[in-house]
Amino acid sequence: xxxxxxxxxxxxxxxxxxxxxxxxxxxxxxxxxxxxxxxxxxxxxxxxxxxxxxxxxxxxxxxxxxxxxxxxxxxxxxxxxxxxxxxxxxxxxxxxxxxxxxxxxxxxxxxxxxxxxxxxxxxxxxxxxxxxxxxxxxxxxxxxxxxxxxxxxxxxxxxxxxxxxxxxxxxxxxxxxxx
Amino acid sequence: xxxxxxxxxxxxxxxxxxxxxxxxxxxxxxxxxxxxxxxxxxxxxxxxxxxxxxxxxxxxxxxxxxxxxxxxxxxxxxxxxxxxxxxxxxxxxxxxxxxxxxxxxxxxxxxxxxxxxxxxxxxxxxxxxxxxxxxxxxxxxxxxxxxxxxxxxxxxxxxxxxxxxxxxxxxxxxxxxxxxxxxxxxxxxxxxxxxxxxxxxxxxxxxxxxxxxxxxxxxxxxxxxxxxxxxxxxxxxxxxxxxxxxx
Numbered sequence: 001x002x003x004x005x006x007x008x009x010x011x012x013x014x015x016x017x018x019x020x021x022x023x024x025x026x027x028x029x030x031x032x033x034x035x036x037x038x039x040x041x042x043x044x045x046x047x048x049x050x051x052x053x054x055x056x057x058x059x060x061x062x063x064x065x066x067x068x069x070x071x072x073x074x075x076x077x078x079x080x081x082x083x084x085x086x087x088x089x090x091x092x093x094x095x096x097x098x099x100x101x102x103x104x105x106x107x108x109x110x111x112x113x114x115x116x117x118x119x120x121x122x123x124x125x126x127x128x129x130x131x132x133x134x135x136x137x138x139x140x141x142x143x144x145x146x147x148x149x150x151x152x153x154x155x156x157x158x159x160x161x162x163x164x165x166x167x168x169x170x171x172x173x174x175x176x177x178x179x
Numbered sequence: 180x181x182x183x184x185x186x187x188x189x190x191x192x193x194x195x196x197x198x199x200x201x202x203x204x205x206x207x208x209x210x211x212x213x214x215x216x217x218x219x220x221x222x223x224x225x226x227x228x229x230x231x232x233x234x235x236x237x238x239x240x241x242x243x244x245x246x247x248x249x250x251x252x253x254x255x256x257x258x259x260x261x262x263x264x265x266x267x268x269x270x271x272x273x274x275x276x277x278x279x280x281x282x283x284x285x286x287x288x289x290x291x292x293x294x295x296x297x298x299x300x301x302x303x304x305x306x307x308x309x310x311x312x313x314x315x316x317x318x319x320x321x322x323x324x325x326x327x328x329x330x331x332x333x334x335x336x337x338x339x340x341x342x343x344x345x346x347x348x349x350x351x352x353x354x355x356x357x358x359x360x361x362x363x364x365x366x367x368x369x370x371x372x373x374x375x376x377x378x379x380x381x382x383x384x385x386x387x388x389x390x391x392x393x394x395x396x397x398x399x400x401x402x403x404x405x406x407x408x409x410x411x412x413x414x415x416x417x418x419x420x421x422x423x424x425x426x
Contacts, residue, residue: 023240030236048243081397130193131225134194
């Protein structure tokens, strides 16, 4: 943060703005976290950590700017810190199976989840922010702090990889599943 | 229109283009069945991805995620306020500040380390700050995480350099700064698994040295100097801000 600021004692006004503005974004944060981690418990842990951080940093959010984007940026930082921390690595789908999201063909569902898990996490982030959360390429570039060219190449590679993985898992395939 | 750059096809699939451009691209795709197949594949992929997680948004939100101020932070906040009040009273009465938490103990350690090394005239640091990139790489390696060395030149404090110190069985980093009058300031950085982020600065006075400390992102830090409260707090806040990652 290069913005100079005074130490802030969080006040009542701050708290009520936080409490009134946040709920609208929860479903979206939870969906993104679920897709990112592949596990509902880990996902809600990630959301909770994000919320706590957002709460403490709320005075840094510029009123009127895109709150959802700001929250995704925080979630990205929390996520990156988690996967960097030894011993706290997010477990893979194979280590910790979770029931697929309801209302979806279970076979389709598992395949998509497994395919997502096979993507490098930074490709997965780009794909999910754009496709699942509908963020603009500009916003993704800004919130992940990466150049537009990198956004595009990650998106392209994620799609290519996902396409191949899903093709392998398609019912018509005669291959046995190799994990 | 001969060929379309790939990014435009992605932008088309992701709904990032205006209506006019969409029309042009759709017309172009009519004449290019190969590309059209690929684009359809991506569209299918998008649809499956969205369908896969569509249910999440209608799930009831678990109670622990309701965005009231997180409970433990409320307590922490109350504790911070009480402590600040206490610090004010204590200083007013010329009493020593009692440390209660492990973080306060860290600040005490920072003050101790400041007292020991800040008086060194010839060997204040292990690695000079003239090569700050090397210093940052070395300390990051020892800490096991990326350290951004905050520069305080605009406040008159030039980076002298840094050293590694032992702290609870791990490596801690001490950075030293000096102003033109020879006043020294140190920043101690430790890594530890802290249950609570403490982003408000707190003060501990020990060995005649004042330290402002905080904890964030698994790093606990303290800025120490024999300076009065207000300028030190300003410097500590600046160091904190400049060490932070964006976001």
